[in-house]
Amino acid sequence: MMNKNDYINAVDNITAPKELLEKIEALDLPEKKKRPVWKTVTAVAACFVAAVIAFSGIVGGSLRAESENMMPGNGYDMLADSDDKEMTNESQNVIVDTSSTATADRKIVKTASLSIKTKSYDVFLSAVGQKLEQYGGYIEQSQEYNYDNASNRSAEMRVKIPADKLEAFIEELAKVGTITSKVIGRDDITDSYIDVESRIKALETEEETLLGLLKKAESLSDVIELQQRLSAVRSDLESIKARKRSYDSMVAYSGVTLDIREVERVVEDDDSFLGEVKEKLMNNLYELGDFFRELAINLIAALPYIVIIGVVATAVIVIVKKVRRR
Amino acid sequence: MTIFIKGKDAFSFAFKQFTDTVYRVALHNTANFSDAEDVTQEAFIRLLETNKPFRDGEHLKAWLIRVTINLCRDKMKKSSRETLVENVVEYKSGEDKTDVLEAVKSLPENYRNAVYLHYYEGYTAKEIGRILDAKENTVLSWLRRGREALRKELDGGFDDE
Known part of the structure; x- marks a missing residue:
């Protein structure tokens, strides 16, 4: 016999190995820029103002619309966002600097991985196809899944x-769907690329030398030996040229992974106070709608019983009345 | 007044409290220990990188679980480009399972995570719905079908009675 207690015991026995713990503990990112004091002060103040407005909005009811216009998120989030933007700008500048000081032509492989939620799944898929055509891209691989029912489709x-x-x-996709996560990768392969180029040059020089020797060769054994070495050099050359071609196409074309999920509603991940209130409110309204729909369905489904119960009840009432009259 | 935790504070809090949870979720959703370790580490890197403020430990924990499941999904997709592995463990039907953990791991993704989060972590269907981005009723049906599958696979099952 096995039950959930066995499962709980089994999971209890899973603990992160010591090496893993050490690795995680050692994790550290380069020290990020400290948030200036005045920003923290403003953020706290904005939080406070937002909270007060939101609170009075809920209590009074009248200020509600106004507060939403004034504060789309709370102050904290807004400042955090602007901070993020500053940082990315800085890091981009750094990249530009290195590329201008080093070789002019850096080989950068860009990749992107997007998770997308959409209410109109079919429209989104056709938009992807259309944008690919417009920009000269293509689909490398595509899989669609349909788990439980038609409103829960997903595609990779x-x-x-x-x-x-x-x-x-990516901007075009953001217009037709909601991007819930976006990971952009930039891989600098300039060093490997230069390496491949110089290998090609070296092998080509060797090929020429061998050909020159082959012309001068007199004995049959020399010819055979040279031919063997030549074919080895040529096959090396082919494979390394193939690698260069694949590098070229990686640089020219970015690989994008799209994880598309169909949802009935897109829930924005908004952690501000008002955002939470809004989300909860929307959730409840949605569930209320769901409740009434199910109520209607159940009522209709129960009609046969209701009719029978109705008939029986009427009969009982009629009989009771008759008995009382006597 | 809500106090947010973020950045380094969130990281060290999560490291003390939730490392095992992350590792367990990862192990439920990957094929082997080394993948699970990679994912666990990656999840903590994501936590270091994010600038997101967390309301409290539970908020942070739910976020970590969600991130971990997504990372596992990426990992499993990467490790099998041609065919997506929906089940991390393949079993022939009818084969007797002696390991309850393996049996849970052989369930479809949503079922197995719902089973783990409910039976081990003690989350309610509503809370699981928030973490896995599904409706409460959907989670309930995942749990029901998960239990049914486990009853068939195991001599016993997970029934709540």
Whole structure:
């Protein structure tokens, strides 16, 4: 016999190994820029103001619309966002600097991985196809799943898009669906690329030398030996050229992974106070709607019983009245 | 007044409190220990990188679980480009399972995570719905079907009676 207690015991026995704990403990990111004091003060003040407005809005009811206009999120989040933007700008500047001081032509492989939620799944998929065509991209692989029912479809796509069109492509997708997570990768392969190029040059020089020797060769054994070495050099050359071609296409085309999920409603991940209130309110309204729909369905489904109970009840009432009259 | 935790504070709090949870979720959703360890580490890297303020430990825990499941999904997709592995453990039907953990791992993704979060972590269907982004009723049906599958696979099952 096995039951959930066995399961709980089994899971209890799973603990993170010591090496893993050490690795995680050692994790550290480069010290981020400290948030200036005045920003923290403003953030706290904005939080307070937002909370007061929201609170009075709920209590009074009248201020509600006003407060939502004034504060789309709370002050904290807004400042955090602007902080993020500053940081990304800085890091982009750093990248530009290195590329201008080093070789002019850096080989950068850009990749993106997007999770998308959409209410109109079919429209979104056709928009993806259309944008790919427009930007000269293509679908590398595509899988669609349909788990329980038709309103829960999902798809995983791997597409290639010309690298210079990547940002525009993502922007277009954001217009038709809700991007819930976005990971952009930038991999600098300049060193490997230069390595491959110089290997090609070296092998080509060797090939020429061998050909020159082959022309001068006199004995049959020399010819055979040279031919063997030549074919080895040529096969090396082929494979390394193939690698260069694949590097070229990786640089020219960005790989984008799309994880598309169909949802009935898109819930924004808004952690501000008002956002939470709004989300809860929307959830409750949605559940209320659901409740009435199910109520209606159940009522209709129960009609036969209701009719029978009605008939029986009427009969009982009629009989009782008759008995009383006597 | 809500106090937020974020950044380094959130990281060290999570490291003390939730490392095992993250590792357990990862182990439920990957094929082997080394993948689970990779995912666990990655989840903590994500936590370091995020600037997100957390309301409290539970908020942080739910966020970590969600991130971990997503990372596992990416990992499993990467490790099998051609065919998506829906089940982390493949079993022939009818084969007797002696390991209750393996039996849970052989369930479809949503079922197995719902089973773990409910029976081990003690979350309610509503809370699981928030973490896995599903409706309460959907989670209840995952749990029901998960139990049914486990009853078939195991001599015993997970019934609540």
